[in-house]
Amino acid sequence: MASASSHSNAVRPAILDEVNPVDIPRQACVANDRSFNWITEKICGIVEEKTPTWWWVCFIIACCTASFTFVGLIYLAVTGVGVWGLANPVNWGWAIVNFVFWIGIGHAGTLISAILCLLRQKWRTSINRAAEAMTIFAVVCAGLFPVFHVGRVWFAVYPGYLFPFPNANAIWPNFRSALLWDVFAVSTYGTVSVLFWYIGLIPDFATVRDRAKTKIRKIAYGIVAMGWRGSNRHWSNYEMLYLILAGLSTPLVLSVHTIVSFDFAISLVPGWHTTIFPPYFVAGAIFSGFGMVLTLMLPLRAIYGLDDLITQYHIDCMTKIILATGTMVGYAYGMEFFIAAYGANGFEVFAFVNRAFGNYAWAYWIMISCNVISPQFFWFKKIRENTTLVWVITLFVNVGMWFERFVITVTSLSRDFLPSSWGYYSPTVVDIFTYLGTFGLFSVLFLLFLRFVPLMAMAEIKAVTPQADAHHH
Amino acid sequence: MADKFGILAKFDTPADIMHAAEKVRDAGFKNWDVITPFPIHGMDGAMGLKRSWVPRFTICGGTIGFLTGMSMIFYTSATDFGIPFLSDGYQILIGGKPLFSPYFAFPVSYELTILFSAFASIAGMFILNKLPMHYHPALKIDKVNEASDDKFFLYIEANDPQFDEAKTRSFIEGLHPVEVSDMEE
Numbered sequence: 001m002a003s004a005s006s007h008s009n010a011v012r013p014a015i016l017d018e019v020n021p022v023d024i025p026r027q028a029c030v031a032n033d034r035s036f037n038w039i040t041e042k043i044c045g046i047v048e049e050k051t052p053t054w055w056w057v058c059f060i061i062a063c064c065t066a067s068f069t070f071v072g073l074i075y076l077a078v079t080g081v082g083v084w085g086l087a088n089p090v091n092w093g094w095a096i097v098n099f100v101f102w103i104g105i106g107h108a109g110t111l112i113s114a115i116l117c118l119l120r121q122k123w124r125t126s127i128n129r130a131a132e133a134m135t136i137f138a139v140v141c142a143g144l145f146p147v148f149h150v151g152r153v154w155f156a157v158y159p160g161y162l163f164p165f166p167n168a169n170a171i172w173p174n175f176r177s178a179l180l181w182d183v184f185a186v187s188t189y190g191t192v193s194v195l196f197w198y199i200g201l202i203p204d205f206a207t208v209r210d211r212a213k214t215k216i217r218k219i220a221y222g223i224v225a226m227g228w229r230g231s232n233r234h235w236s237n238y239e240m241l242y243l244i245l246a247g248l249s250t251p252l253v254l255s256v257h258t259i260v261s262f263d264f265a266i267s268l269v270p271g272w273h274t275t276i277f278p279p280y281f282v283a284g285a286i287f288s289g290f291g292m293v294l295t296l297m298l299p300l301r302a303i304y305g306l307d308d309l310i311t312q313y314h315i316d317c318m319t320k321i322i323l324a325t326g327t328m329v330g331y332a333y334g335m336e337f338f339i340a341a342y343g344a345n346g347f348e349v350f351a352f353v354n355r356a357f358g359n360y361a362w363a364y365w366i367m368i369s370c371n372v373i374s375p376q377f378f379w380f381k382k383i384r385e386n387t388t389l390v391w392v393i394t395l396f397v398n399v400g401m402w403f404e405r406f407v408i409t410v411t412s413l414s415r416d417f418l419p420s421s422w423g424y425y426s427p428t429v430v431d432i433f434t435y436l437g438t439f440g441l442f443s444v445l446f447l448l449f450l451r452f453v454p455l456m457a458m459a460e461i462k463a464v465t466p467q468a469d470a471h472h473h
Numbered sequence: 474m475a476d477k478f479g480i481l482a483k484f485d486t487p488a489d490i491m492h493a494a495e496k497v498r499d500a501g502f503k504n505w506d507v508i509t510p511f512p513i514h515g516m517d518g519a520m521g522l523k524r525s526w527v528p529r530f531t532i533c534g535g536t537i538g539f540l541t542g543m544s545m546i547f548y549t550s551a552t553d554f555g556i557p558f559l560s561d562g563y564q565i566l567i568g569g570k571p572l573f574s575p576y577f578a579f580p581v582s583y584e585l586t587i588l589f590s591a592f593a594s595i596a597g598m599f600i601l602n603k604l605p606m607h608y609h610p611a612l613k614i615d616k617v618n619e620a621s622d623d624k625f626f627l628y629i630e631a632n633d634p635q636f637d638e639a640k641t642r643s644f645i646e647g648l649h650p651v652e653v654s655d656m657e658e
Contacts, residue, residue, distance in 0.1 A: 036510060036623035164549060172549040172563050176570060181580040188584040192591045199595065203511075203621070210618035226605035229612055230620050232494075232520060234602045235512040240525035241598040245591060248531075252587045259580055462623075463511040470491040470515055 027313040029122050029464045034308055036462050043204075043454050043461075044211055046304055051451065054303070059447050065440025072434030073148050081151040083430045090413045090425035095149040097405040098435050100260055101288070102142035103186065104281075104401060107253055108289025109135025110193060113200070114249035117242070123317050125460040126309045129204075130300070131293050132197040133453070137445040138292075139190040141438040146182070178262040185259040192252055196245045199238075202228050203459040257285045264408065271351035271412035274339065280332035284401060287325035287371070290318050291397030296446070298391045300455070309456060312385060319378040319390060322397060326375030329404070333372065351412055359424060360411045363403050370400025476658035478610040479505075479630040480642055481617075482650035487513045490625035493648040494519040497629065500644065504630040508611060508620040527597045534593020535586045542582025547573050610656050628656060 030039070076083050086093045109131035116124040147153055147162075162183045164173050173180050206228035209221035228234070261281035264272035294315070301310045340348040355364050374396040377383045384390065415422045449455075462468055484490040487509070494507055498521040507516065551573035552562035564572055599605075611617050611628065620626050627650070629641055645653055 040510075040622045164545065171565070174565070174567065175546045175550055175581060176567060176577045178580075181584075184581045184584040188588040191588060195591055195595055199598075207510075207621040210621045222607065226599075227607040227609065227612065228604070229609060229617070230508045230510060231602075231611075232507045232509060232513070232516050233522065234604075235509065236517050236522050237525045237527050237598045237601045239512050240527040241594050244527060244531050244594045248587050248591050248594075252584075255580070255583060255587075259584075262580075459511040463514075468487055468511060468513070470487040470513055 027123070028311070028466070029125060029313070030461060031308040031311045034465070036465070036467070039309075039458055039461055039465075040207060040211075042306070042309070043456050043458050044208055046450070046455055047208060047452065048211070048213075055447060055451065059444065062440045062443035062447060066437055066444050067440070068433040069144065069437025069441055072430050072437060073144065075430060076148055076151070076434075077153055081149065083428060084149075085426055085428045085431050087423070087425075089416065089421050089423045090410055092409050092413060093425055094406075094427050094431045094435060095145040096263070097402065097409050098438065099142050099145040100281075100405045100409075101402045102138045102145075102438065103189075103260055104257065104285035104288045104405075105292045105398075106135040106138035106142065106189075106193070106289065107257060107282075107285035108293045109133070109138075110189075110196075110249050110253040111286055111289065112293070113196060114246040114253060117246040118250060121317075122464040123314050125457055125464050126306075126311075126314055127293060127297060127318075127456075128460070129197075129200065129453075129457045130297060130449075130455055131289075132193065132200070133446065133449045134292060134296060135193050135289075136190070136197060137442050137449075139186065139193065140445065141442050143186065143190065144438065146186075178259065178266050181259045182263060185256045189252060189256045192245070192249060196249060199241065199245060200457055200460075201453065202226055203230065203238075204454040204457060206230065207458055208454060254282055257282045269412050269416055270345070270347040271336075271355065271408065273348075274336060276332055276335055276339070280329065283325045283328040283332065284371075284404060287322060287329055287375075288398060288401035290322045290325070291394040291401070294318055294322075294390060294394040295398060298387055298394075300450075302387075304455070306456075309461065315387065315390060316384055319384045322394070323375050323378040326371060326397070330372035333368065347417060351415075354415050355407060355411045358411065358415065360407065360414070363407050364411070367400055367403040367407050370396040371404060374400065477631045477638075478656040478658045479628045479633075479636075480645055481611075481614070481626055481628040481654050481656045482645045482648060483616070483619075483652040483654075484625040484627065484650050487625065489649070490627060491516060491519050493627055493650070496648055497627065500635070502629055502633050502635055504633040504636075506628060508617060508626040508628075510621055510623060510625075526601055527594055530597025530600075531590045531594040534596075535590035537593075538586040538589025539582050541589065542585035543575070543578055546578040546581060610658060614654075614656065616654075 034042075084093060084095065086095075109128075112124050112131045113128040116128075150162075162173065162180075164175075173183075202225060205221050205225035209218060209225045212218040212221055258278035258281065261277035265274060265277040267273060297310060298315075301307060337352050340352045355361075374393050377389070377393055383393075410425050414425055482493070484493060490507055490509065491513060494516065497505055498519065507520065509516070548562050549560075550562070551564060553564050555561035566572070570577075611626075616624075617626060627645075627648075629636065629645065633641075635641075642653065
């Protein structure tokens with residue numbers, strides 16, 4: 001300050017020079033000063049221990065639930081898409097709702113591993129592996145719906161009305177269609193997520209291989225570890241690759257949900273035809289994805305005693321992201337109303353009044369209470385520290401985001417331009433069971449992941465501990 | 474007696490191995506490496522490694538991806554000639570929209586740019602690291618398993634131009650490792 005006042009006639013120096021850096025206390029990413037060896041033992045222990053009884057119980061329940069999806073889809077393929085509740089005027093029902101819901105769930109995984117990696121958020125290391133697994137399994141569940149909604153699913157891949165293969169009629173897919181952009185976006189997203197996940201796993205597979213007691217384990221983990229041995233010449237290329245993949249996944253994750261939102265936004269249906277959709281869908285996806293990450297990680301933390309690795313600091317960070325994105329989503333809901341009123345388009349105004357007070361008002365208000373009101377509790381530290389409450393709120397977030405997609409899809413279609421063609425959409429039993437089954441499918445995959453793959457990125461966690469710094473004393 | 478591959482030294486902390494690596498670099502050795510459980514910040518500098526070549530693969534992959542997307546969409550929707558035995562382009566006029574425009578081709582080309590970049594970068598890492606490499610003398614020694622847990626190793630290969638059995642061994646011992654041992658081919 002003294003220097004600024006003594007040069008009163010001179011050009012004022014940059015304000016940044018006057019600000020003293022505040023020492024922000026760095027939160028430890030691993031509590032209780034755990035050693036490298038402790039981290040290895042803890043995480044490998046989960047893969048190496050005898051399969052616990054609870055795992056088998058959950059696995060069997062999950063398999064039974066997953067069978068709903070398979071029975072539903074086989075029934076659909078044999079009978080036709082009429083078994084779903086789709087009819088005029090609502091030709092897009094639960095299938096697209098479930099698709100967008102599951103894709104959205106996936107986004108937190110990529111966000112944690114990519115965007116937080118670029119932002120050098122060290123707390124991502126404890127949760128990125130499980131979140132990425134969640135992403136992949138969510139994309140698997142999501143992919144089922146658009147593939148099966150075409151009915152004759154065996155034509156979807158070849159001879160190609162989804163993928164551009166030269167087909168029997170020599171007609172190509174329509175590249176002007178957002179639905180085809182979706183095919184490319186989602187399949188690229190799925191592929192890159194799997195690759196990113198696997199690349200992150202290589203060093204940890206090597207750790208499991210090195211600790212393996214039986215020959216089968218040694219060979220199996222040896223193959224997937226690719227002969228990794230932790231050479232620094234390898235780490236050098238590996239780290240560069242990881243950074244590049246993070247840099248590639250960041251625009252990817254944003255583009256995927258943007259393109260998903262184009263499915264709606266480039267149409268002319270009132271309530272869909274809005275420019276706020278891309279950012280609003282992305283915020284919603286991150287919101288629901290983080291909700292699901294916490295829904296999954298909090299029970300795991302309790303079961304496996306991972307409190308030192310998923311600390312209160314991690315939970316705080318995630319709940320704050322949920323709070324921020326939930327508030328953004330709330331802003332988008334308000335802004336849609338404002339633009340409808342300001343745009344002075346009668347159909348648009350009606351679409352939004354109808355959403356809030358029409359025949360689907362129940363769904364709208366479930367959405368508002370779950371998505372806008374429930375995350376606001378995260379302003380309070382007391383609530384963020386109560387894991388049970390956090391878990392319950394994240395369940396509300398998941399429910400709310402499903403309803404958001406339902407509200408967008410169904411309310412706009414059920415009452416559009418002509419009152420003579422209005423209708424009321426209800427799902428059928430097949431719709432409901434197919435959807436419930438995807439939770440089973442997701443759980444089956446996630447449980448297998450828990451059994452065979454290190455749950456957390458050991459090498460990365462070790463690298464963010466204080467003793468990993470060569471200048472640490 | 475198997476051929477000698479090199480001399481291996483074991484260290485306990487990241488700082489120890491980093492200082493050792495600096496000394497080995499300064500001594501001018503070429504064929505040597507360190508094995509660590511995680512990437513140590515600053516180790517590339519300590520070893521005198523240049524910036525990784527992986528980004529060059531990425532830029533090639535990305536460019537090819539973008540061009541693939543654009544040309545695929547141009548060919549399929551704006552041409553009507555055929556590639557023999559492969560496929561024909563097919564012009565469909567939809568709602569008076571142009572047969573080709575970079576705008577509607579962009580989303581797909583963008584996704585392919587990312588997809589091809591990812592594939593190329595990963596291929597680049599695998600090629601540069603010569604992975605999968607299921608045989609390496611370091612993998613044969615049981616105690617190197619500790620390197621994927623919490624120990625740090627450094628080895629100098631016998632085929633290094635400066636390698637001299639006795640001198641190199643005493644040099645390595647001068648780095649104050651916890652343990653020194655021979656590596657067999």
